[in-house]
Amino acid sequence: MTYTLVLLRHGESEWNAKNLFTGWVDAKLSAAGEDEARRGGRLLAEADLLPDVVHTSLLRRAINTAELALSEAARSWIPVKRSWRLNERHYGALQGKDKAQTLAEFGEEQFMTWRRSYDTPPPPIEPGSEFSQDGDPRYRALAPEVNPSAECLKDVLERMLPYWYDGIVPDLRAGRTVLVAAHGNSLRALVKHLDGVGDDAIVGLNIPTGMPLRYELDERTLKPVVAGGEYLDPETAAKAAAAVAAQGKK
Numbered sequence: 001m002t003y004t005l006v007l008l009r010h011g012e013s014e015w016n017a018k019n020l021f022t023g024w025v026d027a028k029l030s031a032a033g034e035d036e037a038r039r040g041g042r043l044l045a046e047a048d049l050l051p052d053v054v055h056t057s058l059l060r061r062a063i064n065t066a067e068l069a070l071s072e073a074a075r076s077w078i079p080v081k082r083s084w085r086l087n088e089r090h091y092g093a094l095q096g097k098d099k100a101q102t103l104a105e106f107g108e109e110q111f112m113t114w115r116r117s118y119d120t121p122p123p124p125i126e127p128g129s130e131f132s133q134d135g136d137p138r139y140r141a142l143a144p145e146v147n148p149s150a151e152c153l154k155d156v157l158e159r160m161l162p163y164w165y166d167g168i169v170p171d172l173r174a175g176r177t178v179l180v181a182a183h184g185n186s187l188r189a190l191v192k193h194l195d196g197v198g199d200d201a202i203v204g205l206n207i208p209t210g211m212p213l214r215y216e217l218d219e220r221t222l223k224p225v226v227a228g229g230e231y232l233d234p235e236t237a238a239k240a241a242a243a244v245a246a247q248g249k250k
């Protein structure tokens, strides 16, 4: 027997469209992103891959993607659980900055270190600055030592895993088909964990917006039966992942 897990990165956000570093900023879906979310839901319905429960971050691009996709698959009624632990990576002082300008200003090596290195975080965000989460009521309950000011992927993995073990795995163990609607980097962290991707190899892995990625997990080991999972629309997903990799370079 296997457990079924579906990962869905939110559709394109208004800040993705503007090529801005986003992180914990609560950018809305763009009109194209809403369409991507609906298309994701149609793919789920066509594959008869109907979630029994959905987990999202606290950011509206993931929340709204889940709502649009589930509505399209006639599953709006399923239980929903949310956690800050599924949030996008906190991009520190880069939040709100243009990716192309940042690349031009700091050069490719520094830019890629900040975007994709496993263990080097970007510079921390200034407390109380325009794009900081200070004062945001959704994070009021967080202890200061877990409320980030910048994160590398390693930090994301460490804060995401407790939710994987305590929030998501129990739903899988109960035999539920689980949808996780989250973000490029929080899902990269989860994929790294599931597939055992090495610290160097994860640099080259990009997750496209709005494309459902299905994993069947072995019931004993909770490891994927097919490494890397399976995109429901693999051709479009591969093109879209290449476009994410190239961001900033246009």
Ligand SMILES: O=C(O)[C@@H](CO)OP(=O)(O)O
Pocket: 016, 020, 021, 022, 023, 024, 088, 089, 091, 115, 184, 185, 244, 247
């Ligand atoms: O800006 C961000 O928060 C992320 C996801 O959109 O970007 P990147 O792919 O550059 O990590």
